[in-house]
Amino acid sequence: MNKGKIAIIGAGVSGAMSARLLQQAGYSVQVFEKAAEPGGRASSWRDPERGLVLDSGAAFFTSFYARLLKLLPELGLESGVHRLSRQIDFVSPERIARFNATSLWSSAWSSMRLPTLGWGDKWRLAIYLAKINSQRRHLDWVSPESLRQLDDRSVADDACQQVGERAYHSFIRQTIEPFWFLPSEQVSRAMFIGMMSNSAGAGFYSFPEGIDQLSRALLSGVPSYFGAEVQTLQDNTGSTKLAWRDADGDHEEIFDAVICATTASVAAALCKDLPASRYCQGQREFLESQRYCANLHVAYLIDREEAHPVSMAVPAGPGKRDIVAVGLCGERYPALRAEGKEIISLYFSSEASQEYAGQPEATIYADAWARAVAFYPSLPAHATPLHLAMREEAIPEFGVGRYGEIVEFRKLQKPGLAFAGDYLNGACIEGALASAEQAVAFVRGSLLLV
Numbered sequence: 001m002n003k004g005k006i007a008i009i010g011a012g013v014s015g016a017m018s019a020r021l022l023q024q025a026g027y028s029v030q031v032f033e034k035a036a037e038p039g040g041r042a043s044s045w046r047d048p049e050r051g052l053v054l055d056s057g058a059a060f061f062t063s064f065y066a067r068l069l070k071l072l073p074e075l076g077l078e079s080g081v082h083r084l085s086r087q088i089d090f091v092s093p094e095r096i097a098r099f100n101a102t103s104l105w106s107s108a109w110s111s112m113r114l115p116t117l118g119w120g121d122k123w124r125l126a127i128y129l130a131k132i133n134s135q136r137r138h139l140d141w142v143s144p145e146s147l148r149q150l151d152d153r154s155v156a157d158d159a160c161q162q163v164g165e166r167a168y169h170s171f172i173r174q175t176i177e178p179f180w181f182l183p184s185e186q187v188s189r190a191m192f193i194g195m196m197s198n199s200a201g202a203g204f205y206s207f208p209e210g211i212d213q214l215s216r217a218l219l220s221g222v223p224s225y226f227g228a229e230v231q232t233l234q235d236n237t238g239s240t241k242l243a244w245r246d247a248d249g250d251h252e253e254i255f256d257a258v259i260c261a262t263t264a265s266v267a268a269a270l271c272k273d274l275p276a277s278r279y280c281q282g283q284r285e286f287l288e289s290q291r292y293c294a295n296l297h298v299a300y301l302i303d304r305e306e307a308h309p310v311s312m313a314v315p316a317g318p319g320k321r322d323i324v325a326v327g328l329c330g331e332r333y334p335a336l337r338a339e340g341k342e343i344i345s346l347y348f349s350s351e352a353s354q355e356y357a358g359q360p361e362a363t364i365y366a367d368a369w370a371r372a373v374a375f376y377p378s379l380p381a382h383a384t385p386l387h388l389a390m391r392e393e394a395i396p397e398f399g400v401g402r403y404g405e406i407v408e409f410r411k412l413q414k415p416g417l418a419f420a421g422d423y424l425n426g427a428c429i430e431g432a433l434a435s436a437e438q439a440v441a442f443v444r445g446s447l448l449l450v
């Protein structure tokens with residue numbers, strides 16, 4: 001029995017997961033993706049001649065990504081993951097402190113040895129983190145319904161009050177800014193507490209064959225059009241007419257339901273011509289108000305003998321941070337090792353990334369490396385440019401109050417049109433997966449009502 005024909009717009013993690021769940025439930029699904037490949041912000045760049053794969057956006061997942069861990073064996077990806085080492089240098093102008101986040105005990109030991117903290121700071125920090133950890137069982141770290149109770153102040157306000165400014169700048173900021181590229185003043189403590197409640201002793205993993213394997217595997221057997229950019233959605237007496245463009249020209253097709261699995265700004269643009277009975281003012285305001293931070297990721301090759309034995313270097317201490325993380329990921333590439341090379345990735349803050357927008361690549365490569373060497377003097381003076389990815393909409397901002405707004409937004413959804421994407425659950429792969437589950441549940445429920 002054909003239960004209904006559903007279009008999914010976007011083949012990032014949230015779109016690919018939505019498609020898989022709906023197809024498994026017996027719906028007829030078609031995916032439209034404007035790019036030539038799946039993955040979206042979890043996609044990979046390849047140099048086939050050298051056997052190189054570089055994750056240009058998302059690069060790792062953790063042992064507390066419950067949805068992803070459940071999927072790995074189902075998708076046949078379980079044996080293809082690599083546990084990352086977690087030796088991190090905290091770099092401040094005065095000193096470099098080595099932090100070993102490999103296990104719960106090494107993390108606790110490392111934080112007790114942080115040279116910038118006095119014993120009072122360390123004691124307050126330990127109590128603060130223990131309190132957060134004790135909330136693990138009561139929180140779903142990618143559920144707005146669960147997190148909204150904590151969504152009353154920023155990470156900066158909460159941490160400065162609980163552990164003091166020194167511990168905030170020496171430790172707390174490092175748990176947010178290298179991953180979300182935003183100052184901690186702009187991030188709700190709900191996101192931080194949700195994540196940190198799970199992170200004690202967590203393992204970090206990558207896909208050595210490229211993170212885009214995940215979206216590819218999710219889409220296996222699902223009809224998917226690549227290079228197909230959806231232009232508009234129009235109402236067709238309750239169903240939806242979808243107009244899209246590909247290399248062959250313009251096309252239209254009618255669907256019983258649609259899931260917009262894009263960023264919020266794209267979803268807002270696609271839905272703008274729908275009548276209020278399908279897409280109301282409150283939904284419009286919510287989608288148009290979503291802010292994203294930008295990110296510039298610049299990757300280089302260096303000689304292996306010049307590499308430093310850490311997985312990451314991140315800034316520590318007060319003040320603005322332009323480079324938010326220096327990542328060494330060459331450990332994954334046997335071919336590269338044989339060549340005696342190593343990959344270094346530089347990630348810039350939203351503000352610094354925007355300053356590079358529009359500049360020639362050669363200028364960006366040269367300037368970014370000079371800044372990296374000034375920041376982390378262990379880097380060699382010269383590096384060979386490898387790949388550069390600039391994203392204007394890299395990570396959705398989860399500012400204070402956003403979780404409550406998401407809960408209200410979901411209540412406004414109308415039959416036959418749902419939204420998925422990391423901006424609805426959490427700025428990560430697990431958040432994108434969780435958003436797909438909720439979008440699919442809504443669409444299935446609304447089709448049953450028709």
Ligand SMILES: Cc1cc2nc3c(=O)[nH]c(=O)nc-3n(C[C@H](O)[C@H](O)[C@H](O)COP(=O)(O)OP(=O)(O)OC[C@H]3O[C@@H](n4cnc5c(N)ncnc54)[C@H](O)[C@@H]3O)c2cc1C
Pocket residue numbers: 009010011012013014015032033034035038039040041042056057058059060061228229230231261262263266295297391393394395420421422423426427428429430431432
């Ligand atoms: C630099 C960087 C590093 C990150 N690191 C990590 C990490 O280490 N771990 C982690 O868990 N998360 C990380 N993230 C976050 C993670 O990548 C995202 O949360 C997740 O990939 C978002 O998936 P999504 O499906 O919501 O959106 P997207 O991946 O943005 O998917 C949307 C898709 O829609 C397509 N699309 C847009 N418009 C149209 C249209 N009109 N028609 C058809 N298709 C369209 C896009 O091309 C895209 O493929 C990182 C993100 C960035 C940018």
